[in-house]
Amino acid sequence: MDNSSNLIQELLTIGLGTTTFVAEKLGEMGDRLVKEGKIEPDEAKTIVNEVLKKVNTDRGTVEDRMQKQLKTVLQDIGVPRQSEIDELRGRIDRLEHQVRDLENKQWR
Known part of the structure; x- marks a missing residue:
């Protein structure tokens, strides 16, 4: 599951970079429209803030x-969930303990 966590982190980082890029371009566009006299500075700020709010909301969705899709893909190709791995480790620990107990009984 470590690879999937890295993949998710990389995708989220790309999304964050994209959001930053969009914010910069929106700011530039707003400044240009203000300089051209097409909108007021307050109006430009409001528009930029509204668009960024929408982008951030959509990014969360x-x-x-993406996380749900990735989980589905990993499940489809047979990658076990962490809880399944933990359960198997517990079972192995119990079996090892039982084997040690049986070995100790044989030597008594």
Whole structure:
């Protein structure tokens, strides 16, 4: 599961970079429209803030969908969940303990 965590982290980082890029371009566009006299500075700021709010909201939704898709893909190709691995480790520990107990009984 470590690889999937890295993949998710990389995708989220790309999303964050994209959001930063969009914010910069929106700011530039707003500044240009203000300089051209097409909108007021307060109006430009409001528009930029509204768009960024929408982008951030959508990004959260996209991140959730990406995580669900990734989990589905990993399940489809047979990668076990962490809880399944932990359960198997517990079973192995119990079996090892039982084997040690049986070995100790044989030597008594």
